[in-house]
Amino acid sequence: MDGVTVIDHPLVQHKLTIMRDKETSTAGFRQLLREIATLLCYEVTRDLELSLTEIETPLETMQAPMLTGKKLVFASVLRAGNGLLEGMLDLVPSARVAHVGLYRDPKTLTAVEYYFKAPDDIADRLTIVVDPMLATANSAVAAVERLKERGAKELRFVCLLAAPEGVERFRGEHPDVPIYTAAIDRQLNEKGYIVPGLGDAGDRMYGTK
Numbered sequence: 001m002d003g004v005t006v007i008d009h010p011l012v013q014h015k016l017t018i019m020r021d022k023e024t025s026t027a028g029f030r031q032l033l034r035e036i037a038t039l040l041c042y043e044v045t046r047d048l049e050l051s052l053t054e055i056e057t058p059l060e061t062m063q064a065p066m067l068t069g070k071k072l073v074f075a076s077v078l079r080a081g082n083g084l085l086e087g088m089l090d091l092v093p094s095a096r097v098a099h100v101g102l103y104r105d106p107k108t109l110t111a112v113e114y115y116f117k118a119p120d121d122i123a124d125r126l127t128i129v130v131d132p133m134l135a136t137a138n139s140a141v142a143a144v145e146r147l148k149e150r151g152a153k154e155l156r157f158v159c160l161l162a163a164p165e166g167v168e169r170f171r172g173e174h175p176d177v178p179i180y181t182a183a184i185d186r187q188l189n190e191k192g193y194i195v196p197g198l199g200d201a202g203d204r205m206y207g208t209k
């Protein structure tokens, strides 16, 4: 599908299967999410710009590649986004972080904002929005809208699982924002959950209900 990258690396798929299993503990789920996030981060940053810089190794001078393109902002859609954020920061510790606090109204399934904070120079950075579950896409669409209002110009969206309905909606609203996901599941159920899915990502991360 145009603008959607499914990261089908065997390590990602194996870890995702353990996360889907309802017997996996809270601690195990959180650890796996962090590990998968590093692998997703590796893929979403694959085309970052490099240029050659002169350095001295203990043996000789060489021209070696260093990152020289746009700096990064990771934008976490609270609260489950924080699970992906940790792994992303493990790989790019110097990235800036934005937080978008949205909750899903259980009746209407629409996104309601309760918190927003982003770096001042977001317009000059590549913004990677992280939220594990792209279900109805209501929160993802709203989060990207807010980030664009705040000045973000170049964005990518990273999730763990997506529903076909969410992918279609998100691409329709934000065709300029590519999606990176570990899997696209069958569908949404009547409560807005991805099936077969893994349940509520926030609850599974934090042991809430």
Ligand code: URA
Residues within 6 Å of the ligand: 080, 133, 135, 192, 193, 194, 195, 197, 198, 199, 200, 201, 202
């Ligand atoms: N959010 C979740 O955490 N899980 C779903 O299945 C859908 C939305």
